[in-house]
Amino acid sequence: MKQKIFIKTFGCQMNEYDSNRIYDSVKKIGYEKTQNYEEASCYLLNTCHIRDKAKEKVYHEIGRVKKIFRSKKKPLVIIAGCVAQAENQEMLKREPYIDLVIGPQAYHKINDTILNHIKKNKKTEETEFDAISKFEYFNKIKNNSGNISSFLTIQEGCNKFCHFCVVPYTRGPEYSRPFKQILDEAKYLVDSGSQEIILLGQNVNAYNNEKYRLSDLILEIEKFSEIKRIRYTTSHPKDMSNDLIEVYKSSKKLMPLVHLPVQSGSNKVLGLMNRKHTISDYYKIYDELREINSNIKFSSDFIIGYPGEEEEDFKATLELIKKIKFINSYSFIFSPRPGTVAADLNLIDKKISMERLEQIQSQLYDNQMLMNQSLENKTINVLVENLTEDKTQVFGRSEYMTSVIFNGKKEDVGKIVPVKIIKSNRSSLFGERVFRANQKVA
Ligand code: SAM
Ligand code: SF4
Ligand code: F3S
Numbered sequence: 001m002k003q004k005i006f007i008k009t010f011g012c013q014m015n016e017y018d019s020n021r022i023y024d025s026v027k028k029i030g031y032e033k034t035q036n037y038e039e040a041s042c043y044l045l046n047t048c049h050i051r052d053k054a055k056e057k058v059y060h061e062i063g064r065v066k067k068i069f070r071s072k073k074k075p076l077v078i079i080a081g082c083v084a085q086a087e088n089q090e091m092l093k094r095e096p097y098i099d100l101v102i103g104p105q106a107y108h109k110i111n112d113t114i115l116n117h118i119k120k121n122k123k124t125e126e127t128e129f130d131a132i133s134k135f136e137y138f139n140k141i142k143n144n145s146g147n148i149s150s151f152l153t154i155q156e157g158c159n160k161f162c163h164f165c166v167v168p169y170t171r172g173p174e175y176s177r178p179f180k181q182i183l184d185e186a187k188y189l190v191d192s193g194s195q196e197i198i199l200l201g202q203n204v205n206a207y208n209n210e211k212y213r214l215s216d217l218i219l220e221i222e223k224f225s226e227i228k229r230i231r232y233t234t235s236h237p238k239d240m241s242n243d244l245i246e247v248y249k250s251s252k253k254l255m256p257l258v259h260l261p262v263q264s265g266s267n268k269v270l271g272l273m274n275r276k277h278t279i280s281d282y283y284k285i286y287d288e289l290r291e292i293n294s295n296i297k298f299s300s301d302f303i304i305g306y307p308g309e310e311e312e313d314f315k316a317t318l319e320l321i322k323k324i325k326f327i328n329s330y331s332f333i334f335s336p337r338p339g340t341v342a343a344d345l346n347l348i349d350k351k352i353s354m355e356r357l358e359q360i361q362s363q364l365y366d367n368q369m370l371m372n373q374s375l376e377n378k379t380i381n382v383l384v385e386n387l388t389e390d391k392t393q394v395f396g397r398s399e400y401m402t403s404v405i406f407n408g409k410k411e412d413v414g415k416i417v418p419v420k421i422i423k424s425n426r427s428s429l430f431g432e433r434v435f436r437a438n439q440k441v442a
Helices: 013-029 054-068 081-087 089-094 107-120 131-139 179-191 214-221 242-250 267-273 279-292 311-324 350-373
Strands: 003-009 031-033 042-047 076-080 100-102 124-126 149-153 196-200 229-233 257-259 297-299 301-304 330-333 379-387 394-397 403-406 416-424 428-433
Touching: 003 013, 013 031, 013 042, 013 076, 013 081, 013 107, 013 131, 013 149, 013 196, 042 054, 042 081, 054 076, 054 081, 076 081, 076 107, 081 089, 081 100, 089 100, 089 124, 100 107, 107 124, 107 131, 131 179, 149 179, 179 214, 196 214, 214 229, 214 242, 242 279, 279 311, 301 311, 301 350, 311 350, 330 350, 350 416, 379 403, 379 428, 403 416
Parallel strands: 003 031, 003 042, 042 076, 076 100, 100 124, 149 196, 196 229, 257 297, 301 330, 403 428
Antiparallel strands: 379 394, 379 416, 394 403, 416 428
C-alpha cells in the first residue's frame, strides 16, 4: 500500500512551488498526496517566517496534529520552510513530536532524510544553504504541475538586507538557476499542459546567470507556442533594469500587471528601511513603463507603522497610492523579526498603526473596486483555469490576475476566451462568455 503525505503550506508563492517540488520528490519513495489528515503517515508543514508569531503558529499546528493522531499511529512529522531554517535544531528540542527539520535550500535531501529516519529512527535537521545541489537534483525530476498556470522558480535568496526582513537569513544569498535548466523545466510544464508561467524569485528581477537576465528568459519562454501568458514576481525597484523595461515593447506574452513592492511613499522611511531606492526612482519606472504601454498597472506591498514613520511619511504613502492607483496590493503593519536590524527599534503606537493601516487599505480597496467596476459591460480576455467547485461555471483570470467567474464549459479550460463582464466586487469579476467573432476586447 502507498504511504500518504499531507502537505500544508503557508507563505509566499515560492513556498507553494517548493511544496509541489517536494511532492514530486517524495513520490519517488512511494508517497501519495492526501487532503485528509487522518489517513496520512507523513505530515509536512511548509512554514513562513515573514511576520509575527510565525513560530507559535507552527507549534499550534503541531498541537492540532497531535490531537488528530491521539489514538492513531504517530505520523512522521516534518517541518520545512523559513521557520525551519530560522529555528533549526531548537524545534527538535522544543517539540519532540517533530521528527525532521529541513530548510528551503536543503530539499534535495528530503528523500534520504525520510528513508534514514524510517531505518534508524533518527531525528535530523538539514539547514545548509546549497541552492546549486538543490536545483541540480530537482532538474532530474520532472515538474509535472499539470496546472494551467504554473509557478517556476528561477532565482532564490536575497542580498539586499532590508532592515525589516528575514528573507536573506531564511533563504540565503541570491542564486540564479542556469538558463538552460529553467528552459528544461518550462518544457516539462508545457508538456504537462501549462499555458501560463509565473516566474518566481525573492528578487526575481535580480536574475543574473552568465549573460542572461530576466528579459532573456521571458523572450525565450514565449517561444513555446503553447504558452499564452508570462508573469514574474516578486521584483525590486532597484533591479528594474532597462532591458526589463524594454521587454514590455517586444514581448507578446508578458502581462501588463507589474507587482513592484514599494513599502512606503516616504524617502525618509525608505532610507530607514534600507530599501536602496527612492520614490523618484519608483515614479521613473512607472512613467517609463506607462509610456511603453498605457494599459500597464501596478500592484505593490506596503509596510505601515515602520519605526520612525511620522504622520507626514504616512501621508506620502497615501499620496503615492492615489497617484499610481495600485491594484491588488498587500499591506501589513510592521512586525519586528528576530535577528533583523529593525528587531529592536522603538515601535510606534499600535493604535496609530492600526488607524493608518485602515486608511491605506480603504484607499487600496477603492482603487481595486474602481478598476473592477471600469470593466463592467466590457469584454475582456480570460485564461480559463478550472471548473468552479460546484462545477456549474468556470474560473479564470484576467490579464491583471483578477478572478473571473462565468458560464463557460469544461472545454474552455486552458483556452483564452472573451468574456463580457456583467458585475464585479473588490476581488472578482462575473461575466458571460461571448461567442461573436471579432468581438472588441478591452
Ligand atoms: N523581495 C520583495 C521586495 O523586496 O519587495 C519582497 C519579498 S517579502 C517575502 C514580501 C513582503 O513581505 C514584503 O514586500 C514586505 O511588504 C512584507 N514584509 C517583509 N518583512 C516584513 C515585516 N517585518 N513586517 C511586515 N511586513 C513585512
Ligand atoms: Fe526582503 Fe528586502 Fe530582500 Fe525583498 S529585497 S526579500 S524585502 S530583504
Ligand atoms: Fe515567508 Fe519565506 Fe516566503 S518567510 S514569504 S515563505 S520566503
